[in-house]
Every structure is written in C-alpha cells, then in structure tokens.
Amino acid sequence: MKAAVLYGKEDVRIESVADPTPAAGEVVIRVKAATTCGTDLKVWRRGGHARMLTPPILFGHEAAGEIVALGAGVTGWRLGDRVVANNSAPCGQCFYCQRQEFSLCAHLEFNNGTFAEYLKIPASIVRHNLLPIPEHLSEEMAALTEPLACVLHGVARCGWQPQMQQWPSPPQIVVIGDGAIGLMFVGVLAQQGARVLTFGGSDQRLAIAETFGAEQVVNHHQCEDMPAVVKDWTTGRGADIVIEATGVPQVWEVAIACGRPGATINLFGGCPRETRISVDTERLHYEELTLKGVFHNTPAFVRQALALIASQTLPFEMLVSGHAPLTEIEQVLQAMKARQVIKVALHP
Incomplete structure (x- = not known):
C-alpha cells in the first residue's frame, strides 16, 4: 500500500509498504478520509513528538474508513462497517486509569499511520475507542472526532462548568490561537x-x-498589548479562563x-x-492563579x-479547507505552514 512515512524535520x-494484517483483537480499515492536524504540522516541523512517535514511522493520526479485515476474537464488528478510531487507548489497569485519569495512563498506546491506504487498529483501541460512524455523517467529518475529543477534555479540565451561566454575568473566556483546536474551543x-x-x-x-460564536475577535498582528485588550474587555479584571492553543512558550x-x-x-x-x-x-500566589497543563483525551x-x-x-465543516490525494501531503503541509489552510482531508 501507499503510506506517508516521517523521517525527520520536514521530511x-x-x-x-506492506499491507497491514490484523492480529488477534485487531481490525484493519480502508482509510476513506484522513484529516491533517496542527499536531501533524508541529511533528513534521520538529521531526518528532515527545509522546506519540519517533521517526522513521508511519505518519498521521486522524482518520475514518471502513473495516476490511477482522482479527481473531473480534466481536461486534463486521466487514464494511464504517468506523472512526481514536489514535490512542488507555490500559484501564494502571495507577492513573484506576483514578479515571485516562490521559495520563502509564501505558497509553498510540496509533499512527492514518496517511495511508489502510490502517491497522490495535486491540486496545478496538476495545475502548473504535466507534461506528452515524449513517448521515461523512468520513471526513467523523475524522474530526480525535481533535474535538481533546478540546472537550480541555474544556472540562479548565474549570468551565455550565452552571457558571448562573453567575451575575456569563464567564469571560479568552482563546489564544485560531487554528482548528482554538476554533473548536470557541465553538x-x-x-x-x-x-x-x-x-x-x-x-x-x-x-x-465569529461564526462559531466569539463575541470579539482580535488580530494579534494589529495588537501591541493583548493583556490590555483583555482587561478593557473585562472592565479591568482580566479573563475568568484563558486557553492557550498555539504551543509557543512566549504566548x-x-x-x-x-x-x-x-x-x-x-x-x-x-x-x-x-x-x-x-x-x-507574586501574581501566582497572591492572585490564586491556577496554571493547568492539559493533554490529549479520554474514551468518554x-x-x-x-x-x-x-x-x-x-459548522465543523468550515475547518476543512479542502481535499487532496495522499500523494500531495508535502504540498499540504507546506500550505499549513504558510497558514493558507486549516485542515485538509487527504484521500488515499
């Protein structure tokens, strides 16, 4: 089969490569749509990822398709089923899993290789994070499940609760970043x-x-002092919650x-x-700030x-800027680097 292999920085x-064959408990899907992600761009530009992959390795982690092979012992699935698989699954047994902290699982198993004609789904993901695609939903839209799951995890972990709507005024939240993740947070x-x-x-x-519901938007290229803008928006206080979605230390x-x-x-x-x-x-202590790192997602x-x-x-379809064959992945990543597109659906 044809597959994208990451060898290093922008390589x-x-x-x-050989077609995958499922072992016991595994399935193989034919990839119908594999969406690119800001994480893919960072991995490509940096040449690796601290947790997910080390080159050389099959590349990509968002995809949806149909089952074409079932490993021994797999039940509940049939050939031809349309499915979306998360790119990881927790073990369910370790110290962290026993405390429902699944994104911190000591044995979190990642699965890369969505930029390919076929993708093998490990048994742990088949058990915990393989889902049927609703009949009315396209594979392209279903492939957005993984990044949105990360966003929902992020929303839950940042202290936002719907009951905050009962405050005298609604919570004021700042989202820094207009990539797919930042826009999903906004929505x-x-x-x-x-x-x-x-x-x-x-x-x-x-x-x-704005279409996703932002009350105010600011182009940082036209803004010399972001905290000052936020204080002006919040009558001098600052935001209740701030979400950083760029991955830049200065930000x-x-x-x-x-x-x-x-x-x-x-x-x-x-x-x-x-x-x-x-x-x-001084601010951290006397202003009782909570600084929270948030990583990945959970099965729920x-x-x-x-x-x-x-x-x-x-309207999550607005996040998909276009479509391209798998063979154009280099051009797609260059377009993402130049911020000409948000996400692109690759079709093997």
Whole structure:
C-alpha cells in the first residue's frame, strides 16, 4: 500500500509498504478520509513528538474508513462497517486509569499511520475507542472526532462548568490561537454560554471564530498589548479562563498575563521539548492563579465528540479547507505552514 512515512524535520515521503494484517483483537480499515492536524504540522516541523512517535514511522493520526479485515476474537464488528478510531487507548489497569485519569495512563498506546491506504487498529483501541460512524455523517467529518475529543477534555479540565451561566454575568473566556483546536474551543464554549474573546493571526480564521460564536475577535498582528485588550474587555479584571492553543512558550506567558485574580490558565498548546517559561510568583500566589497543563483525551470525550459532530449544531465543516490525494501531503503541509489552510482531508 501507499503510506506517508516521517523521517525527520520536514521530511515526509510517500512509500510502498506492506499491507497491514490484523492480529488477534485487531481490525484493519480502508482509510476513506484522513484529516491533517496542527499536531501533524508541529511533528513534521520538529521531526518528532515527545509522546506519540519517533521517526522513521508511519505518519498521521486522524482518520475514518471502513473495516476490511477482522482479527481473531473480534466481536461486534463486521466487514464494511464504517468506523472512526481514536489514535490512542488507555490500559484501564494502571495507577492513573484506576483514578479515571485516562490521559495520563502509564501505558497509553498510540496509533499512527492514518496517511495511508489502510490502517491497522490495535486491540486496545478496538476495545475502548473504535466507534461506528452515524449513517448521515461523512468520513471526513467523523475524522474530526480525535481533535474535538481533546478540546472537550480541555474544556472540562479548565474549570468551565455550565452552571457558571448562573453567575451575575456569563464567564469571560479568552482563546489564544485560531487554528482548528482554538476554533473548536470557541465553538464549544460559546455553545455552552460563555462569552469568548479570540486572538489569532488570520482575519479569515477570525471570521470563522465569529461564526462559531466569539463575541470579539482580535488580530494579534494589529495588537501591541493583548493583556490590555483583555482587561478593557473585562472592565479591568482580566479573563475568568484563558486557553492557550498555539504551543509557543512566549504566548504561554501572555496567556498568564491575561487572567484575572482567581483565573484558570489552560496551557493546552504543546511547546517544543525542553522549553521554559517565566512566571510572576507574586501574581501566582497572591492572585490564586491556577496554571493547568492539559493533554490529549479520554474514551468518554471521544464518544461525546462524535456525538457533537453528528448533531451538526456547530459548522465543523468550515475547518476543512479542502481535499487532496495522499500523494500531495508535502504540498499540504507546506500550505499549513504558510497558514493558507486549516485542515485538509487527504484521500488515499
């Protein structure tokens, strides 16, 4: 089969590799749509990922398709079933899983290789994170399940609760970043009643943020002092919650500066390995700030994400800028690097 193989920094190649064969408990799907992701872009630019993969390795982690082979002992699935598989599954047995902290699982199993004609799904993912695609939903939209699951996990972990709508005024939340993840945060939070201010670098993407429900959008290229803008929007306090979705250390520091006393700062965007930030310890202590790193997703949020996409209450199709054959993955990644597209659906 044809597959994209990552070899290092900005080095991805389309190669012929052996078709996968399922072992006991596994399935193989024919990939119908594999969507690109900001994480894919970071991995391609950095040449690897601290948790998910080490080159050379099959590349890509968002996909949907149909089952073409079943391993021994697989029940509940048939050939031809349309499915979406999360790119990981927890073990369910370790210290963290026993405490329902599934994204911290000591044996979290990742699965890469969606940019290919076929994809083998490990047994743990078949058991915990393989889901049927609703009949009315396209594979392209179903492939967005994994990033949206991460966003739903992020929303839950940043202190946002729908009962905050009972406050004298709705919570004011800042989202920094206008990539797919940042825009998904905007849509989910606005749908749940929050007031959202979004910072980004593209007027076109910020227009999508407005469609998703952002109350105010600001192009950071035209803004010299982001915390000042936030204070003006919040009558001098700062935001209740700040979500950083760029993965740039300097922006992490800006995010902290945008929070009010008592704020939660969700440091969601993963930064390059071994980077550091500075924190004002006086503010951290006396203003009771909560700085929270949030990583990945859990099986419950995977299911919630697919259900939200299937509900069609948010126009997630706006996040897919176009379609391309698998052979054009290099051009697609270059277009993402130049911020010409958000996500692209690759079709093997």
